Amino acid sequence: MNLNHKILYPVKGQQKNIFFSGKGGVGKTSMACITAVETAKKGFRTLLLTTDPASHIGNVLDCPITDEITNVHNQENLYAVKIDQKKATEEYKEQVLQDARDKFDQTTIMAMEEELDSPCTEEMASFQKFVDYAGGSDYEVIVVDTAPTGHTLRLLELPMDWSKQIQMKAGVSTEISKEDQIQKDRFDRVINMMKNPEQTTFSFVMYPEKTPIAEAYRASEELKTLGISTQLAVGNLVIPEEHAITPFFKNRREMQLNYLEEMKETFPESAHLEVPMYGEEIKGLYMLKEIGEKIFK
Structure with a gap:
C-alpha cells in the first residue's frame, strides 16, 4: 500500500518521531521493529526506543537490548534502547531530592519523598528519558514502541502538567532554577515537535x-x-x-x-x-x- 513518505521519513534537517500505540497484544512491537529496520535501511540514523516495561523488542530483533543504546547486529544506522522504568525513576527521584536538600528543611524533604512515591513519578521519569533522546540531535528517526494505550495516554498528558512538578521542586516561594528552566524548555520543544505532523507520526x-x-x-x-x-x-x-x-x-x-x-x-x-x-x-x-x-x- 502506498504511503506518503512524510509519514515515515524525516524532512531534511528535521527529526522524525514515529509512535506505535494500541491495546496490548496487537503487534505494536513488531510494527515498531519493522519500521525502524526500514528507515535505517533507507539511510536514516534510527533509534528504536521502547517505553513498555513488558516490551520484547530484543526477541523480535533477535538481539539483547538494555537501557544502554545498542547497535543492532552491527547494522548501519540501526540502534535500540529500552527504558528501565525502575532505574529511571530512582535517578529522577534522586535528582529532585538532591536539588531540594540545599533549599528545604527535613520536614519538607520528607513530604517531597512521599509525593515522589506516586505512580505519576515513574511515568514522569520515563517521559523525561524519552525527552533526553528526542531532544537531542543524534538521530534522524526515533521509533517509539509504547506501552498499552492507557499508559501511553498518561505518559503524553504528563508534560502538560509540568508546572506542578516545577512547583514541587521549587517550593512555594522559590523561583524556578536555571536547570529546571532548561528542562522545561526541552520538554516544551519535544511537546511542540509531537504536535507537529511533519515531525511526529502517531x-x-x-x-x-x-x-x-x-x-x-x-x-x-x-x-x-x-x-x-x-x-x-x-x-x-x-x-x-x-x-x-x-x-x-x-x-x-x-x-x-x-x-x-x-x-x-x-x-x-x-x-x-x-x-x-x-x-x-x-x-x-x-x-x-x-x-x-x-x-x-
Missing part, C-alpha cells in the same frame, strides 16, 4: 476486530485534546487471501475485510496500512526487512 496498531478499533478510536480522540493527530492506522494480522481456502478462514477473512473498511471510516484522515498474518514468529533482521519491503511500497 500510529495506532489494531487487529481488524471491534474492540481494538473502538479502543484506538477513543484514544485518538483523547490525543486530539492534546493537539496530537493520528496519522497512521495499521490493520495487523490480516489473513492472506491465498490462505483463506477453508470455510473457517474464508469467514474470518471476510469478517476482517469488513472491519478494515470500518477502520477506514473510523480514521478517515489517516493513512492506512495492512499487515498480513505470518505462519511463523516475526523475528530477526532478515524477516523484518522482508516484511518492510512488502508493506512499505
Whole structure:
C-alpha cells in the first residue's frame, strides 16, 4: 500500500518521531521493529526506543537490548534502547531530592519523598528519558514502541502538567532554577515537535476486530485534546487471501475485510496500512526487512 513518505521519513534537517500505540497484544512491537529496520535501511540514523516495561523488542530483533543504546547486529544506522522504568525513576527521584536538600528543611524533604512515591513519578521519569533522546540531535528517526494505550495516554498528558512538578521542586516561594528552566524548555520543544505532523507520526496498531478499533478510536480522540493527530492506522494480522481456502478462514477473512473498511471510516484522515498474518514468529533482521519491503511500497 502506498504511503506518503512524510509519514515515515524525516524532512531534511528535521527529526522524525514515529509512535506505535494500541491495546496490548496487537503487534505494536513488531510494527515498531519493522519500521525502524526500514528507515535505517533507507539511510536514516534510527533509534528504536521502547517505553513498555513488558516490551520484547530484543526477541523480535533477535538481539539483547538494555537501557544502554545498542547497535543492532552491527547494522548501519540501526540502534535500540529500552527504558528501565525502575532505574529511571530512582535517578529522577534522586535528582529532585538532591536539588531540594540545599533549599528545604527535613520536614519538607520528607513530604517531597512521599509525593515522589506516586505512580505519576515513574511515568514522569520515563517521559523525561524519552525527552533526553528526542531532544537531542543524534538521530534522524526515533521509533517509539509504547506501552498499552492507557499508559501511553498518561505518559503524553504528563508534560502538560509540568508546572506542578516545577512547583514541587521549587517550593512555594522559590523561583524556578536555571536547570529546571532548561528542562522545561526541552520538554516544551519535544511537546511542540509531537504536535507537529511533519515531525511526529502517531500510529495506532489494531487487529481488524471491534474492540481494538473502538479502543484506538477513543484514544485518538483523547490525543486530539492534546493537539496530537493520528496519522497512521495499521490493520495487523490480516489473513492472506491465498490462505483463506477453508470455510473457517474464508469467514474470518471476510469478517476482517469488513472491519478494515470500518477502520477506514473510523480514521478517515489517516493513512492506512495492512499487515498480513505470518505462519511463523516475526523475528530477526532478515524477516523484518522482508516484511518492510512488502508493506512499505
